[in-house]
Amino acid sequence: MISQLNKKRRWGLAYVCLSLASTAHALDVPTGPVVLEVGGNIAMTNVGDEAHFDKSMLEALDQHTTVTSTPWHSGVVSFEGPLGRAILEAVDANGEQLRVVALNDYASTIPISDFYDYNVIFAMSADGKALRVRDHGPLFVIYPFDETPSLLSEEILTRSVWQVKRVVVE
Template identity: 75%
Template sequence: MARQLNKKLRWYVASVCMGFATIVFATISFATTASAFNAPTGRVVLEVGGNIEITNVGDEAHFDKAMLEALSQHTTITSTPWHDGVVSFEGPLGRAILEAVDADGDQVKVIALNDYASSIPVSDFYDHDVILAMSADGKPLRVRDHGPLFVIYPFDETPSLLNEEILTRSVWQVKRVVIE
């Protein structure tokens, strides 16, 4: 009887230890995953800083083209004051970028190559399908075409967005965003 009780006790202790080890391993794995993702292998086209939890270069998240293409993509077909006619823009949803870095803030400061900056409320990215366009009519946006990234709102879908306040948020030649 004592031998059988001892065997059950050992089994119980082993089970508890294995369960504890599994929890510790899962916690470490989650913490590692939640704090970093792979560094870009191509040319960096977007730097994200500020109040973010998930990073890959120091305390920032850097994205190359392939990394941005791996995020949830969206096509916005709209006219803009800067283009003739209707254009089909494609790129990651702004909210997909915010979620990829686990952003925590109320404002997204968007900075262009020429250091022009505009602040966009985080709510804009969830209230509208705002994208960081990487292409227009199927062609990659070059710097001369307002690229490599261009903040595009769905102006034709929601005509009330076509106002001076929103137009100043439509930053082109985006190089960096800072979550505030």
């Protein structure tokens, strides 16, 4: 009887541990306005089959500062935001490219490898000020152009989507 009870306890403990492990990395549901929707081939969701992020959720991801010039700004600007790869890892993305869509429905395709080859960020601020829609926000895909001058090409510039609202993992 005691060994059977111990066996049940072990199975119960194993079940609890597996349950906790499967939800330990679950995404919280946004409590503020949704800034970014991520869909497509992702394993971690929080709203239906998508992952929605509010500002605080994005700020909780690995942040990076990129100090660079861009064709859209005067001089060098300090951009800050989550690394693209941090967003991909948060949603457990499985694909080869992202379809990044702006508020005006402009879209560009970015190879996922770009987020691992370079410190590409989804900038939320520029020079310490939150990016508003009129400032290319709320999110702006920023490559480290000054760090890697070869990125200043038409192909990469078209990937620098501003006013990002949605990402689809393909």
